[in-house]
Amino acid sequence: MNELDPQAERMRIIRGRNRVFGVLLVGFAVLIFAISIAKMA
């Protein structure tokens, strides 16, 4: 079985988390924008 380098594994996890966090942040910004438009309508 291949042993994973802990540092590489750590970086992989952090990259994955950052990617998801970024997507959620963009989604949240879009949602706030859409809410503003909806409340004005």
Add this chain to the structure above:
Amino acid sequence: MPAEWRDFFALTKPRVMSLVIFTGLCGLLAAPDTIHPVLAFTAILCIAVGAGGAAALNQWWEADLDAGMKRTAARPLPAGRMDRTSARDFGIGLSVGSVLLMGVAIGWLAAAILAVSIVYYAVIYTIWLKPRTPQNIVIGGGAGAFPPLIGWVAATGDITAMPVILFAIIFMWTPPHFWALALFVKTDYAKVGIPMMPVVAGETSTRRQILAYAVLLLPLSALPWFIGGTGAVYGITALVLSTVFLLFSLRVGLRRRVSDDDTMKPEKQLFAYSIIYLFALFAALVADHWLIQGAIA
């Protein structure tokens, strides 16, 4: 090692969340008033995120208990894939964020009920009732009954008899649903000292109580029809679904475990049907509302 994003997602109990989202959405769609689709989406998102936050706080508090039960031992905290502080902060963040967004975007009455539902689940049920009384699921079941009420209030800004009845239906549905599960995972609860009804009062008493709740659920589920809040489509569907629920409960209520090797098939069937029951009942509520609206239009 930091926790993966998948573990944070698992902390929100996505499977439980699906029922929360569905009943919340049905409450919103069955309400007499309509709101902008973006606001409706936001309301449901807040209900889902709030439920996820409460679930994370539940797992933060119960990490040690979860480690002792086969069903929950693989969760991120007991499995050692996440530290407790991260779970607690994640839960608080989701809870506070969902309430604030609900308040700003939808209204503060809906936000207040959402806040109460989170505190109800994370504090009253998880911390206070669950380790102390076999009635934990009866009173604590109220936490899962909030979503249709919140959805309705998000659409109307008002609390009337109908959303309170929807709350009562889920409240009454929870004990037979959960005790059916507790009957076939009894050993696990006993091992970690959780006073679930089958552990404390015994199987016979639990089976009788399941039956009692199923009997009460039958007229209660049709109450929206009786008070004129829905049409016959919902009313008849509710009576049929609840009668079947009662029949499944009768099989559980009137039987005894034959041996330690008992596969508990009727209990498992009741548990599975109870989930289908709630989905179908609330789907009928929305279908009925749309049919009446269509007829008026």
